[in-house]
Amino acid sequence: MKERDKHPVDALFERELGEYRETPPSEVWDKIQQQQSAPVAGPGRPLLRAAAIAILLALSGVLRWQYPSEMSTTPYISLLRFQKKRRLPRL
Amino acid sequence: MGKLHHLPTPEKRLIKQCRRGNKRAQHELFQRYSPQLMGVCRRYLARREEAEEVLSNAFVKILGKLDQFRGDGPLAAWMRRIAVSEALNYLRYRRNVFAEAPEDAPEPHHAPVEDECDAGHLLHLIHNLPTGYRTVFNLHAIEGYPHAEIAQLLGISESTSKTQLRKARQQLQGQLRSQYIPLKKEL
Numbered sequence: 329m330k331e332r333d334k335h336p337v338d339a340l341f342e343r344e345l346g347e348y349r350e351t352p353p354s355e356v357w358d359k360i361q362q363q364q365s366a367p368v369a370g371p372g373r374p375l376l377r378a379a380a381i382a383i384l385l386a387l388s389g390v391l392r393w394q395y396p397s398e399m400s401t402t403p404y405i406s407l408l409r410f411q412k413k414r415r416l417p418r419l
Numbered sequence: 420m421g422k423l424h425h426l427p428t429p430e431k432r433l434i435k436q437c438r439r440g441n442k443r444a445q446h447e448l449f450q451r452y453s454p455q456l457m458g459v460c461r462r463y464l465a466r467r468e469e470a471e472e473v474l475s476n477a478f479v480k481i482l483g484k485l486d487q488f489r490g491d492g493p494l495a496a497w498m499r500r501i502a503v504s505e506a507l508n509y510l511r512y513r514r515n516v517f518a519e520a521p522e523d524a525p526e527p528h529h530a531p532v533e534d535e536c537d538a539g540h541l542l543h544l545i546h547n548l549p550t551g552y553r554t555v556f557n558l559h560a561i562e563g564y565p566h567a568e569i570a571q572l573l574g575i576s577e578s579t580s581k582t583q584l585r586k587a588r589q590q591l592q593g594q595l596r597s598q599y600i601p602l603k604k605e606l
Contacts, residue, residue, distance in 0.1 A: 337588045337595070338560035341545070344538045346561055348458035352474055356457075357449055359475045361442075364482065 430494060438485050445482055452495060453478070456502045462557050463506035465546035469513075477505035503562060507572060510550060544594050552587035559584050 334342070433451075436444030456477060460470035481501050488497055545553055554573065558564040559580070566584075570577045 335560070335588060337591050338556075340595075341541055341556070341591070342561050344541045345458075345462060345545070347455070348462065348538050348542065349454035350457045350461055351454045352457045352471055356453070356471050356475050356478075357446065359471075360449065360478050360482075363475065363479045 431490075434485060434488065434490075434494065437482065448482075449478060452498055455495060456498060459499055459502045460506055461542060462545060462561065463503070463510065463554060465553075469509065473506050473509045474502070476509070477502040480505060503558075507554070510554060511573075544591055547594065548587055548590055552583050552590065555580050555583040556587035556591075 433444055433448060437448050453474065457470065457474050460473045460477070461467070464470040464473060477498075481498050484501070488494065545556065548556065555569055558569045558572070559566065564572070566577045566580045569575075569580045573580070575583075
């Protein structure tokens with residue numbers, strides 16, 4: 329919008345405050361440095377954790393579906409039995 | 420990472436050093452641009468401590484996003500956009516900002532007529548506005564955002580944005596008139 333089209337109140341405030349500057353106190357820079365050095369929980373970590381849990385759940389679902397009789401309510405024992413039967417390497 | 424072709428060499432060098440994490444360069448960047456960014460924050464936030472908090476958050480973001488700066492436009496304008504966005508986020512999460520009803524305004528300030536039109540005084544008049552009016556007025560009158568974009572940014576309708584701008588102008592106009600500040604046209 330051209331200056332002449334502007335509402336006079338808008339024009340006055342834009343002219344006077346558009347490039348308004350104020351020097352901040354030095355503590356602001358100190359705070360920025362503190363914020364930069366603070367350990368930040370990366371967004372990838374919770375995602376990775378969630379993905380790992382999802383994979384484990386999916387895997388257990390597939391195993392349960394594939395070998396329903398071999399999977400008992402005690403997962404570790406049933407896994408040992410399963411390994412014995414299938415001759416898989418021991419964990 | 421942005422190519423920075425269009426920037427003057429000293430600025431390009433400073434940005435590259437900041438991107439590499441050089442603390443001295445980052446401090447230089449802060450010293451060079453913080454007065455302008457503080458000016459932006461002060462227009463949106465009436466309390467100085469809040470403006471300082473927003474400035475520090477904005478600058479941390481600026482340093483973190485410097486890799487994304489492509490150098491298509493001036494660095495100052497890019498930083499200013501981040502400061503505005505940070506101020507809006509602050510207002511959105513810390514206060515019930517964009518409601519229609521005006522909040523309690525601070526005590527009106529009556530400046531002597533001789534120093535009536537300086538920036539400090541006008542800033543005080545802006546601070547007297549309810550936060551919603553002030554935010555829309557800043558975005559439209561000073562930053563030049565259209566109402567459609569303001570509506571999107573603040574999560575309000577375009578008509579609310581227009582209404583808040585009109586009310587902000589009326590209030591400012593009233594304060595200016597009461598202090599005999601002449602404007603170019605008859606208001």
